[in-house]
Each structure stands twice: as structure tokens, then as C-alpha cells.
Amino acid sequence: MFKRLSITFWATVFVTVVCLSLVGVDVWRSINARSEQLLEKERQGANLARAMAQQADDTIKAADIALADVVERIESDGRSARALARLQQQMQAQVANLPQLVGLFVYDESGSWIVNSRAVLSQAYNNADREYFIYHRTHTERGPHVGLPVISRSSGKWIMPVSRRLNKPDGSFGGVVLATLDIDYFRRFYESLDLGTRGAVALLSNDGTLLLRQPFDSGRVGSSMRDSELFRHYAAAAGAARTGSAFFHSFHDNEMRLNSFRPLEHYPLFVTAAMSREEMLENWRRDTFTRSIGVVVLAALLGFFGKRLVDQIKLRAQAEAELRQARDALESANHTLERQAMSDGLTGLANRRQFDVTLGNEFSRAMRHQDTLAFIMIDVDYFKQYNDMYGHSAGDEVLRAVSKLIRALTPKRPGDLTARYGGEEVGILLPNTDLAGAQAVAERIREAVQNLQMAHNGSPFGVVTLSAGVATIAPQRGVHVAGMLVEAADKALYVAKSAGRNQVSLA
Numbered sequence: 001m002f003k004r005l006s007i008t009f010w011a012t013v014f015v016t017v018v019c020l021s022l023v024g025v026d027v028w029r030s031i032n033a034r035s036e037q038l039l040e041k042e043r044q045g046a047n048l049a050r051a052m053a054q055q056a057d058d059t060i061k062a063a064d065i066a067l068a069d070v071v072e073r074i075e076s077d078g079r080s081a082r083a084l085a086r087l088q089q090q091m092q093a094q095v096a097n098l099p100q101l102v103g104l105f106v107y108d109e110s111g112s113w114i115v116n117s118r119a120v121l122s123q124a125y126n127n128a129d130r131e132y133f134i135y136h137r138t139h140t141e142r143g144p145h146v147g148l149p150v151i152s153r154s155s156g157k158w159i160m161p162v163s164r165r166l167n168k169p170d171g172s173f174g175g176v177v178l179a180t181l182d183i184d185y186f187r188r189f190y191e192s193l194d195l196g197t198r199g200a201v202a203l204l205s206n207d208g209t210l211l212l213r214q215p216f217d218s219g220r221v222g223s224s225m226r227d228s229e230l231f232r233h234y235a236a237a238a239g240a241a242r243t244g245s246a247f248f249h250s251f252h253d254n255e256m257r258l259n260s261f262r263p264l265e266h267y268p269l270f271v272t273a274a275m276s277r278e279e280m281l282e283n284w285r286r287d288t289f290t291r292s293i294g295v296v297v298l299a300a301l302l303g304f305f306g307k308r309l310v311d312q313i314k315l316r317a318q319a320e321a322e323l324r325q326a327r328d329a330l331e332s333a334n335h336t337l338e339r340q341a342m343s344d345g346l347t348g349l350a351n352r353r354q355f356d357v358t359l360g361n362e363f364s365r366a367m368r369h370q371d372t373l374a375f376i377m378i379d380v381d382y383f384k385q386y387n388d389m390y391g392h393s394a395g396d397e398v399l400r401a402v403s404k405l406i407r408a409l410t411p412k413r414p415g416d417l418t419a420r421y422g423g424e425e426v427g428i429l430l431p432n433t434d435l436a437g438a439q440a441v442a443e444r445i446r447e448a449v450q451n452l453q454m455a456h457n458g459s460p461f462g463v464v465t466l467s468a469g470v471a472t473i474a475p476q477r478g479v480h481v482a483g484m485l486v487e488a489a490d491k492a493l494y495v496a497k498s499a500g501r502n503q504v505s506l507a
């Protein structure tokens with residue numbers, strides 16, 4: 001089946017396959033590069049989330065340790081002026097040691113300052129209305145509480161409150177110990193993270209309240225994100241599944257981002273590092289676009305030159321087919337010419353030239369193989385009279401009819417040859433034939449012609465007859481030549497004519 005398809009078909013298939021492969025490989029490479037890029041960004045996001053969670057955990061933990069210490073001292077040393085003075089110094093030292101701490105404060109059960117790290121006690125501020133104060137007054141748990149960021153009444157800065165409850169000796173509410181963390185401390189850290197220009201990070205409580213977001217927007221602090229895709233996903237997960245990455249539309253600006261989220265180890269909070277999908281794929285898009293243009297141009301060039309190549313092949317194939325046709329026509333014309341050159345136009349028998357060539361060849365062969373070569377010379381009787389009586393054309397007809405008969409009755413072995421030897425003479429060459437065999441052939445022909453009963457009033461027989469002379473030779477090198485065989489047959493023919501015609505005579 002394949003053999004029947006032309007070379008141009010295969011060339012077209014080849015060029016098409018090469019072009020499609022080029023485009024296919026590039027598409028495949030692009031898809032792979034995209035997956036790689038996303039995977040790389042996912043890894044980067046996970047690392048950022050880990051760093052953020054660690055930083056938040058460490059920052060809060062350090063403040064919380066200070067708080068626990070203060071709680072322990074007040075509850076064991078009491079609230080005497082001396083004890084508070086000593087505590088104040090210690091608190092001051094703690095704040096100086098921890099850069100994230102803005103201040104440490106102790107409030108009594110009414111929300112008024114008892115002692116703080118600043119050494120200034122103003123009664124102008126009362127924090128009984130703060131969320132963390134209300135929380136501790138209404139909750140008996142002794143653990144730390146991370147509150148919503150607020151603007152500090154004493155410093156005017158954004159701070160994040162971390163607090164613990166103070167108990168009186170009877171276990172009733174005795175006030176609050178508060179550490180205020182500098183929001184700028186978090187923001188500086190978040191700014192150092194590489195999230196691209198459209199990235200965002202956030203610190204949230206496990207109940208879906210936004211504590212802090214970068215880019216910072218004071219209006220969003222404390223807002224609920226319970227309806228966000230991120231929080232719904234996080235809240236539905238449990239255990240190790242709370243650490244992961246997924247694409248979500250931003251709750252704030254609807255941008256599609258890859259969010260890498262992770263809970264804090266010691267506090268009911270979690271962080272998320274989010275990178276814009278558009279931005280993540282920007283490099284990949286640019287790269288793919290440039291490369292695709294290159295590939296398309298390359299494929300177009302390949303296609304263009306491939307088409308030209310196919311056209312050239314087509315033209316060549318056409319030219320070759322035409323050449324083959326011309327060659328075949330020439331060969332057939334040559335064969336015809338050859339045949340015409342070697343045969344006689346009137347009788348269709350071999351002509352004298354072919355006879356001479358064949359005689360030479362067969363004579364040599366007989367000499368080599370020490371075979372006998374026979375020759376019969378046939379001549380139509382009283383043919384001059386026939387021509388004179390019936391006309392030359394009728395004479396030609398007789399020659400044709402006689403030749404046809406002779407050819408039909410001559411053996412068809414290789415080397416046997418019937419040729420028009422002269423005007424109305426026909427010669428039959430019979431290799432490897434003895435005298436008796438050749439005589440039988442001659443006699444059969446003579447009889448058959450006579451039996452044709454072609455009227456010939458110029459002949460004493462009344463019909464066209466012929467005479468034949470038969471000769472054979474077993475050629476020997478240096479003794480015989482081919483002409484001797486013809487000569488002997490000719491002589492025998494003369495004898496047949498002299499003896500009255502319509503007979504076969506042997507040499």
C-alpha cells in the first residue's frame with residue numbers, strides 16, 4: 001500500500017510532521033514550564049508562610065513570657081509600693097530587651113494603671129473598655145490572650161495587645177497584665193518578604209478575624225474574613241491539612257492569588273502568604289510569547305521551504321516521468337526501426353542483411369560445435385511469365401502468399417531463419433539439421449505451394465510451383481566459408497530447374 005504513495009506525498013507528510021512536532025514540543029515545553037513555575041512559587045509561598053508563622057510565634061511568645069513573669073510576681077509579691085517599684089524596673093528592662101515590645105502595663109480590676117514600663121503613671125487613661133480587658137474580666141482562663149490591634153492611647157502607635165488575667169488571692173478578677181507589640185515590627189518584617197508587587201500577607205485569628213494585613217489598611221483591622229474563600233478552606237481543614245496552598249479570590253480586591261497558609265504553633269492564629277497568579281505567570285507568559293513567535297516563524301519558514309521542496313520534487317518526478325515516456329517511445333521506435341531494417345517490407349520475412357548476419361553466426365556456431373548446418377534455396381518457377389501475364393502487383397501477391405506458407409512450414413527452433421534472399425528467391429537456414437531433414441522441409445513446402453493451386457497459365461503446371469535446392473555443411477575451420485553453403489544450395493536449385501522445375505534437388 002505504501003509503495004503506491006508518491007514521494008511528494010511522503011515529503012509533504014514529512015514536512016507537516018516536522019512542523020507539527022516543532023509546535024507540539026513547544027506547547028508541551030510551555031505547559032511544563034508553567035507547572036514548574038507554579039510549583040516553584042508554591043514552594044516559595046510555603047517557605048514564606050513558615051517564616052511568618054515562626055516570626056509571629058516567637059514575637060508573641062517572648063512578650064508572653066514577660067507577661068507570665070509579671071503575673072507571677074504581682075500575685076506572689078503583692079501590690080505594695082516597694083514591690084511595684086521593683087517590678088517597674090524589671091518591666092522597663094524587659095521592654096528595653098525586646099524590640100517588638102512597646103510597653104508592659106498592669107491594670108487593676110477597674111482598668112486603671114497600677115504600674116507600667118514607662119515609669120509614668122497617668123490616671124488619665126482607663127482601659128476598662130478595651131476588648132482584652134473585657135475578655136479577661138469575663139473569662140477565668142489564665143492563658144495568654146492575643147487581642148485586636150488598636151491605636152495605643154499612651155503612644156498613639158498601632159499596637160497588638162497580648163494579655164493575661166490577674167487574680168486576687170481569692171481567685172476573683174484582679175486586673176490585667178498587658179504587653180503591647182509594635183505593629184511596625186511586624187510590618188517591617190512583612191516588607192522584607194518578596195511577594196511581588198501584587199502579593200499580600202495576613203495574620204488572622206482562628207475565628208476568622210483579620211489582625212494584620214500587608215499592604216496595611218487600618219480600616220480592615222478587626223474585620224471578619226469568615227466569608228472569604230481562604231477562611232472557609234482553612235476552617236474546613238484540620239491537623240496537618242491546615243498547612244497548605246491553594247488559589248483563592250482575594251476577599252479584599254478579588255485578585256486571584258496563591259495562598260500559602262499555616263497555623264502558629266502556640267497561639268490560635270494563622271498566617272497566609274499570597275502571591276498574585278497574574279504576576280506569578282508574568283515571566284512565563286512573556287517567555288512563552290517570545291518563544292512562540294520564534295517557533296511560529298520557524299514553522300512557517302519550514303513549511304514555506306518544505307512546500308518549495310515538495311514542488312521541486314513534484315516537478316522532478318514529472319520531468320522524470322516524461323523522460324521515461326520519451327525514452328520508452330524512443331526505444332519502441334528503435335525496435336520498430338530495427339525490425340524494419342532487418343525484415344523485408346513485402347513478405348515480412350527476414351531481409352538479406354539479417355540473413356547474412358545469421359548465416360555468419362550459425363556457421364561459426366556449427367563450426368565450434370561440429371554440427372551440421374543446412375540451407376534451402378527456394379525459387380518460384382516461371383515467375384517472369386507470371387509477372388508478364390498477371391502484372392507485377394499480382395506477382396507481389398504470389399510472393400506474399402508463398403512466403404507466408406514457407407514461414408508457416410519452417411521449423412521454429414532457435415536459429416532457424418526464413419529470409420527473402422533475392423527477388424523471388426527465399427532462403428531457409430536450418431542449424432543442426434542434416435540433408436534428409438532439410439530435404440523433408442523443402443519437399444513439404446513445395447507440395448504445399450503446389451496445393452495452393454494459384455493459377456499460372458504461363459507455367460506448364462498450370463499453377464504456381466517452386467523449385468528448391470538443398471545443401472548441408474559440417475563447417476571446418478580453414479576449410480569452409482559460409483558462402484560455400486549458399487553456393488551449393490544454389491547449384492542444387494539450378495539442377496532442380498534444369499530437371500524440369502517443381503522439384504527439390506540435393507547438393
Ligand SMILES: Nc1nc2c(ncn2[C@@H]2O[C@H](COP(=O)(O)OP(=O)(O)OP(=O)(O)O)[C@@H](O)[C@H]2O)c(=O)[nH]1
Nearest residue numbers: 380381382383384385387392393395396423424497
Ligand atoms: N512481382 C515481382 N516480381 C519480381 C520481384 N522480384 C523479382 N521479380 C521478377 O522475378 C522474375 C525472375 O525471373 P527469372 O529469374 O528470369 O526466372 P523465372 O521467370 O522465374 O524462370 P525460372 O526461375 O527459370 O523458372 C523477374 O521477372 C523479376 O522481375 C518482386 O518483388 N515482385
